[in-house]
Every structure is written in structure tokens, then in C-alpha cells.
């Protein structure tokens with residue numbers, strides 16, 4: 001049996017790894033949608049395409065299940081790091097990866113390679129860099145009109161864009177009812193990932209997530225970084241925060257404007273595309 005794909009999850013946020021050094025696959029938007037489809041495909045919250053070796057860099061491309069490319073993914077980076085170790089590409093404890101959203105530094109924390117710490121890079125609250133439309137400003141506690149509500153949102157980029165909405169309680173229902181409206185709000189020309197945030201105490205927060213291009217997910221690494229950074233900026237938490245999500249927990253450490261994320265990864269399966277599926281995929285490749 002040949003292996004065409006690998007599947008992993010990080011706290012229930014699942015990704016398929018496709019390695020261009022094994023299968024030379026043209027990932028059209030429609031092919032990505034089909035692979036990620038939970039009924040007609042394998043099913044996942046996204047595709048990690050790599051490693052792509054350019055000079056001494058290891059590049060990772062990240063695709064959302066709607067077929068669009070994302071700049072960064074925290075869970076995706078940890079999962080891809082685990083794949084690099086599993087596949088024998090990486091034998092060191094530390095290494096760098098290049099994403100569209102910038103360089104990240106990874107540390108493998110245990111011999112089984114199930115726990116990773118990632119320097120996710122720097123956070124910015126500047127509207128032009130996220131991007132958020134309107135006059136250049138810091139997007140901290142800005143008004144966000146949605147339906148007949150005016151929410152208070154703190155928006156930021158950690159390579160990919162996020163909108164954090166603090167509240168006294170969070171729930172899946174809240175994320176599902178408002179997520180798509182906020183993701184596609186006219187304030188956000190590149191759309192946005194959305195986190196509903198409840199501060200539990202100065203070291204613990206709970207979030208519910210609506211991901212750009214993916215919808216409701218059980219966990220998200222970059223969302224954890226974003227929610228912790230927003231809560232820190234608003235003075236609601238300390239610089240070390242445990243982020244609780246329906247799928248599990250991620251630890252965040254804020255050092256100046258840099259954010260460090262620690263969390264686990266689990267392997268699920270590896271497999272071969274069936275002939276029927278491959279012919280469907282081939283029809284979708286331009």
C-alpha cells in the first residue's frame with residue numbers, strides 16, 4: 001500500500017497532511033473542498049501541504065476546508081511538526097518552519113513527539129496589518145455592529161487575522177449563531193477568525209471558536225494565541241494563560257509582543273486514496 005495522506009488531530013482540530021515529496025498533487029480549490037468534506041471525502045478542518053524545501057527553509061502551506069489558503073495555524077504547525085518527526089525529516093529538538101504568515105520556531109518537548117512548544121511570532125493590534133477597514137487605529141475594544149447588537153471586539157493578527165469578543169459566558173450556540181456574520185463582516189476585507197472569550201480567572205480563559213473558512217471547530221492554536229493576547233492587552237489576565245476549549249487545553253505564554261504556544265498532537269491514520277476518489281479528484285484539478 002502506498003501512503004497518499006496522513007491524518008492527525010490537535011485537541012479535535014483535525015488536519016490531513018499531504019506531502020508533495022510523496023504525492024505530486026495539484027491542490028485545486030475544489031480538490032481541497034472534496035478531500036476535507038466529511039461525507040464525500042476524508043473529512044478534516046484543513047490540509048497541511050509540505051514540506052516544501054526552498055534553500056535551507058522548510059515551507060508549509062495551510063488550506064482551509066473551503067479551499068482558501070491561510071497564513072498560519074497553531075494546531076496545523078504542531079501537527080505538521082509531528083509529521084516531520086514521524087516521517088524522519090527532522091531529528092533535532094528544535095527547528096524553524098516558514099508559513100505565509102511568517103517564520104515560527106518549534107521545540108519538540110518529549111521523546112514521543114506528542115507535545116510541542118511553538119514561538120508563534122509577534123502580535124499586532126494595528127488595523128491596517130490585520131486588516132480591519134477604516135482609519136488606521138489600534139483595534140482594541142472597538143464597536144462591532146452585528147444584527148441589532150453592538151459587540152465590543154478586539155482584533156489582532158498573529159500572521160492570520162482574529163476577532164476576539166469577551167463576554168460573561170460562551171457557548172457553541174453563540175459561536176454558531178454569530179460566527180459566520182462576524183467572519184464575513186464588511187470591517188474585515190480578508191474575513192476573520194472569531195473567538196468568544198470568557199475569562200475564568202487571571203490564568204485561565206475559556207473560548208468558543210468560529211474559524212475563517214472552516215466554521216465551528218473544537219480547538220484552534222492561533223485562536224488560543226489571539227484570545228490570550230487580547231485578554232492580556234485588555235488587562236484581564238497575566239502573561240501565562242491556560243486556554244480551555246471544547247477539544248482540550250493549550251498553554252500560552254506572552255513575552256513582550258511574542259506569543260509561545262504549548263500543546264499536544266495525536267496521530268489518527270494514514271492511507272491511500274481509493275481509485276474512485278482519485279478519479280473524482282482528477283476531474284477537479286485544472
Ligand SMILES: N[C@@H](CCC[C@H](N)C(=O)O)C(=O)O
Nearest residue numbers: 070073074075160220221222
Ligand atoms: N485551526 C487553526 C487555524 C487555521 C487557519 C484559520 N482558519 C485561518 O483562516 O486563519 C489553528 O489551530 O490556528
